[in-house]
Amino acid sequence: MGKRFGLIGHPVAHSMSPQMHNDAFRACEIDADYEAIDVEAGDLEEVMEKIRIGVLDGVNVTIPHKVAIMSFIDEIDREAERIGAVNTIVRNNGKLVGYNTDGAGYMQSIEPYLPSNLHDINVLVIGAGGAARAVCASFLGAGVSSLVVANRTKEKADTLLNLISTKQDQTNAMTLSEAEKGLERFDIIVNTTSVGMSPYTEQKPISLTKLKDKAIVSDLIYNPLETAFLKEAAERGAITVNGVGMFVNQGALSFEYWTGIKPDRKRMTNIVLKTLGG
Numbered sequence: 001m002g003k004r005f006g007l008i009g010h011p012v013a014h015s016m017s018p019q020m021h022n023d024a025f026r027a028c029e030i031d032a033d034y035e036a037i038d039v040e041a042g043d044l045e046e047v048m049e050k051i052r053i054g055v056l057d058g059v060n061v062t063i064p065h066k067v068a069i070m071s072f073i074d075e076i077d078r079e080a081e082r083i084g085a086v087n088t089i090v091r092n093n094g095k096l097v098g099y100n101t102d103g104a105g106y107m108q109s110i111e112p113y114l115p116s117n118l119h120d121i122n123v124l125v126i127g128a129g130g131a132a133r134a135v136c137a138s139f140l141g142a143g144v145s146s147l148v149v150a151n152r153t154k155e156k157a158d159t160l161l162n163l164i165s166t167k168q169d170q171t172n173a174m175t176l177s178e179a180e181k182g183l184e185r186f187d188i189i190v191n192t193t194s195v196g197m198s199p200y201t202e203q204k205p206i207s208l209t210k211l212k213d214k215a216i217v218s219d220l221i222y223n224p225l226e227t228a229f230l231k232e233a234a235e236r237g238a239i240t241v242n243g244v245g246m247f248v249n250q251g252a253l254s255f256e257y258w259t260g261i262k263p264d265r266k267r268m269t270n271i272v273l274k275t276l277g278g
Ligand code: NAP
Pocket: 063, 102, 126, 127, 128, 129, 130, 131, 132, 151, 152, 153, 156, 192, 193, 194, 195, 197, 205, 220, 221, 222, 243, 244, 246, 247, 248, 250
């Protein structure tokens, strides 16, 4: 019988992960199937037991379970520990091991646009949810000069930085309007909120009036492919990066953890773009 993988979250019906992974399994000639599995918080332990006994062979984890799942697994990889969330679970010699591929997936997507030395680079991350944690931990790990987190609820930005930052003088929390006013100091601006996601495609998380010349602006959203935020950034001369690269790379890294095989990322990107009409 083939192997069984899946995405656990609530809700999960909208996810493009099944199409992307099932196509990659076929392309790599692996007898396996990947499905979206809607799981409520109270059922997490039962699903982990299914992986332990081999009914399932591994899963991705999405909203709202990335933190809660950590109590039900046996080992947590260092990167996932640093981010404080798990998005990939692998069974290894009967033990459940948790990884986080969001941070590495994000950095791989933005790397082609970054300067080789990040020591003078000032980053603004908008949003302080689960995705922001992975993005912030990765930028701090890459050695940027400073990192500011701006969030609608400023206290959550403070909490995030307390969790992941070791050098307090390098990081700061702000409100969204404070970030807008001081925008010219940032070289990289990342939207990690859901503001602008379909169907609310006219919305933007902050105004870009004071955007620095030649800034890099990225948005984790991939539906639509070009958010109103990215459109404005491009019109103001910024380099823009959408969320497709992160989505494909985090998925490809999970695939590698499960199978030991590197899938074809171009093919995965094409599947996602085709589904989104890009
Ligand atoms: P989350 O944990 O629920 O965090 C949501 C964040 O958005 C919070 O900071 C929240 O602020 C902010 N927010 C929500 N509505 C807002 C509004 N109307 N105005 C201002 N701020 C608002 O979600 P997440 O897991 O971090 O995901 C966030 C986004 O990233 C989603 O669009 C998701 O699709 C995307 N994402 C993409 C990838 C990828 O592979 N490309 C991977 C992961 C996530 P408060 O704290 O004030 O509530």
